Amino acid sequence: MHSTPVNHATAPSVQETALPAELVDVISSDSLFAQRKALLIEHNGQQYRLQITKQNKLILTK
Known part of the structure; x- marks a missing residue:
């Protein structure tokens, strides 16, 4: 049986997708949250x- 190569492509890094x-x-998270969680x-x-x-990490949910 022959195996098919698997492409383990990863998501682009933050630097690769960063805007100019x-x-x-x-914007500081302190100024965004202003003492809120x-x-x-x-x-x-x-x-x-x-x-x-x-x-002390950020999480974004829908």
């Missing part, structure tokens, strides 16, 4: 929740 610096604003972002008529986890 002049098209990106850097979560906020809602509306995009294309849908709401997404951005929250800070107990491990």
Whole structure:
């Protein structure tokens, strides 16, 4: 039996997909959250929740 090679392509890195610096604003998470642990972002008529986890990481959910 012959095996078929599998392409284990990975997602592009952040650097490979990054926009040019002049098209990106850097906003501090402190200024976004302003002492809150979560906020809602509306995009294309849908709401997404951005929250800070107990491990101090960000998670975005629909």
